Amino acid sequence: MNFADLAQIVWENLRAHRMRAVLTTIGIAIGIAGVIAVVAVGQGGQAVIISEIEKMGSSRYFEVGPDYMKGETADSNTFSLQDPVLIKELSPAVEKMAPLTLGPMVDIRLPHSQQKSMMASLYGTTPDIIDAMNLTIEKGRFLSNSDVTAHARVVVIDAGLAEDLFPKDDPLGKKVFVQDTPLTVIGVLEKAPSSMMDTFNVRSVYTPITFAQEMLNTRVISTLCGVAVSDDAISQAISDSVKILEKRHASTSKHYVGNSLEEQLDMVGNVTSVLTTIIGAVAGIALLVGGVGVMNIMLVAVSERTREIGLLKALGARRRDIMQQFLGEAIALCLLGGLIGMIFGIGGAFVIALAANWPPLISIWTVLVAMGFSVVIGVFFGLYPASRAASLSPAEALRHL
Amino acid sequence: MIRVVGLTKVFGSGDAAVEALRGVTLDIPEGDFVAIMGPSGSGKSTFLSILGCLERPTTGEYYLNDRDVNSMEDDELADLRNRRLGFVFQSYNLLPRHDVLRNVEIPLVYGGAPRGERRERAEMLLNQVGLGHRLTHKPAELSGGEQQRVAIARSLANDPLVILADEPTGNLDTKASKEIMGIFQKMHKENRTIVLVTHEPYIAAYAKRVLYFRDGEIVREEANDELR
Ligand SMILES: Nc1ncnc2c1ncn2[C@@H]1O[C@H](COP(=O)(O)OP(=O)(O)O)[C@@H](O)[C@H]1O
Ligand SMILES: [Mg+2]
Numbered sequence: 001m002n003f004a005d006l007a008q009i010v011w012e013n014l015r016a017h018r019m020r021a022v023l024t025t026i027g028i029a030i031g032i033a034g035v036i037a038v039v040a041v042g043q044g045g046q047a048v049i050i051s052e053i054e055k056m057g058s059s060r061y062f063e064v065g066p067d068y069m070k071g072e073t074a075d076s077n078t079f080s081l082q083d084p085v086l087i088k089e090l091s092p093a094v095e096k097m098a099p100l101t102l103g104p105m106v107d108i109r110l111p112h113s114q115q116k117s118m119m120a121s122l123y124g125t126t127p128d129i130i131d132a133m134n135l136t137i138e139k140g141r142f143l144s145n146s147d148v149t150a151h152a153r154v155v156v157i158d159a160g161l162a163e164d165l166f167p168k169d170d171p172l173g174k175k176v177f178v179q180d181t182p183l184t185v186i187g188v189l190e191k192a193p194s195s196m197m198d199t200f201n202v203r204s205v206y207t208p209i210t211f212a213q214e215m216l217n218t219r220v221i222s223t224l225c226g227v228a229v230s231d232d233a234i235s236q237a238i239s240d241s242v243k244i245l246e247k248r249h250a251s252t253s254k255h256y257v258g259n260s261l262e263e264q265l266d267m268v269g270n271v272t273s274v275l276t277t278i279i280g281a282v283a284g285i286a287l288l289v290g291g292v293g294v295m296n297i298m299l300v301a302v303s304e305r306t307r308e309i310g311l312l313k314a315l316g317a318r319r320r321d322i323m324q325q326f327l328g329e330a331i332a333l334c335l336l337g338g339l340i341g342m343i344f345g346i347g348g349a350f351v352i353a354l355a356a357n358w359p360p361l362i363s364i365w366t367v368l369v370a371m372g373f374s375v376v377i378g379v380f381f382g383l384y385p386a387s388r389a390a391s392l393s394p395a396e397a398l399r400h401l
Numbered sequence: 402m403i404r405v406v407g408l409t410k411v412f413g414s415g416d417a418a419v420e421a422l423r424g425v426t427l428d429i430p431e432g433d434f435v436a437i438m439g440p441s442g443s444g445k446s447t448f449l450s451i452l453g454c455l456e457r458p459t460t461g462e463y464y465l466n467d468r469d470v471n472s473m474e475d476d477e478l479a480d481l482r483n484r485r486l487g488f489v490f491q492s493y494n495l496l497p498r499h500d501v502l503r504n505v506e507i508p509l510v511y512g513g514a515p516r517g518e519r520r521e522r523a524e525m526l527l528n529q530v531g532l533g534h535r536l537t538h539k540p541a542e543l544s545g546g547e548q549q550r551v552a553i554a555r556s557l558a559n560d561p562l563v564i565l566a567d568e569p570t571g572n573l574d575t576k577a578s579k580e581i582m583g584i585f586q587k588m589h590k591e592n593r594t595i596v597l598v599t600h601e602p603y604i605a606a607y608a609k610r611v612l613y614f615r616d617g618e619i620v621r622e623e624a625n626d627e628l629r
Contacts, residue, residue, distance in 0.1 A: 307494075
């Protein structure tokens, strides 16, 4: 039997049992669509998170802090304002370093305004932060070293805040109240390239660390943010910083640990790919269930058509011919289901990506693997019924009612 | 042409064993026309399906054109069924979803004949059995006699030497039966070897000789002197 004849027979048989073929196809399609969509959404999400993190700072960025993972926290003795200056001086691997005193939720409003005050993250820091966090000034200037020494009551606000507070006016030189303390706006940052911050509506303001500590009434520096001289120097920069800090703060018996953006990227990559794998596995199980459905259908088809198989064998069909017919049916169902599933999976991934505002990352590999898998399912689950059908003697099969 | 020696067939085993054939020995020369009669359950169908290679005997020998059929592989048997043997069933056994033409084409498909040739041959055969005007009808749209004629055309697809028919007129009225037997007569004149099972003496009368089965054995044989 040549391929055209086989294809014709398979087509005729599927058409003769249209409803059943459609249902089986849907089963497979759902599995395949699930796998493709889940993996695409997962990979798209991962790519977004990674690119967001990359936008958060220089690739040479690193930070040093107490071992937060082990439950340690920074207190007023953990870091001193002199630490970053010294580390920069002593370590050839460290190019920039800024201390950070954080006011996670400060309220901000205009003077005399009836408007509800807004919340923002306050970063008390030094000029070096601009390189560590990849900030760009759109208007005015950033904090200067003299601002820091002078405890200057100045503030740099981000683009979102500038829009919220001064929708019409130029914010430069205007006063804003941060925690009821009047500060002068000296600069506006460019809109952050990181859309994630935007989406979550996180606003930030930057003030000299000296003044921030006065305003927040704290001496605690939570982290030192640094920039290494090169990508290769990051680990050197971290270990140098830790060594210097341990020497300078020997009495506190704190541990200092360093993190680089690279490590964080790896971690995020790991977490999201584990998630994608888990969800993908669930979709894979759906696909397997679809496969069992195909086997079920083929078994029914075989026992229902046993008489017909007997007749075909009586007319000269060989074992191989019967096998091919049933396998062909199973594979055709799975391929068709796979194709439909592919279309819906890709479509679904696009819709979700569009809604979530991230790139639909459909790798050709996912599609190929899903399609390959559906054919394997067809072969695997078609083989048993097909071989059962083919091994009956014609007389036995014909006696079947 | 056909030679069987001591053919037996046992179904099942132990207490449930049924001896359907208990040693059948028979020679059928080329061009012979044999009718088989006998009470129901006497093993006629079993014998015919062994001749038709639809199942294998339990013991005994079977030679077709001097070739030992028992020693053949399944695929060789399939080839015999396809090219050398034509089987006609009491219940026609047409594929209901295919039209008449496609039904006749099926042995040609498994025989590997090219498409165009297949169609031509199927049309020719259907013309021969008088159904040239029904090519695209479905079996359900035909009378019993017409369906059996389609089945006969199908059995002739690969021009076999032997036609085996198990009560081909069992479901038909006398008129249709006679039409069918006319076709068998024609096939006999073409020097095909025919073995036909029937309950009706007037059908058996078309054959050259009549074998009587009882309890899995041939108990009597009669020659028909005057052929119709
Ligand atoms: N598949 C089978 N399993 C068990 N017994 C069978 C089977 N086929 C036929 N028989 C038995 O074998 C005997 C002969 O059957 P069969 O050849 O069909 O007789 P006939 O065609 O002469 O009526 C009967 O007793 C029947 O019950
Ligand atoms: Mg019978």
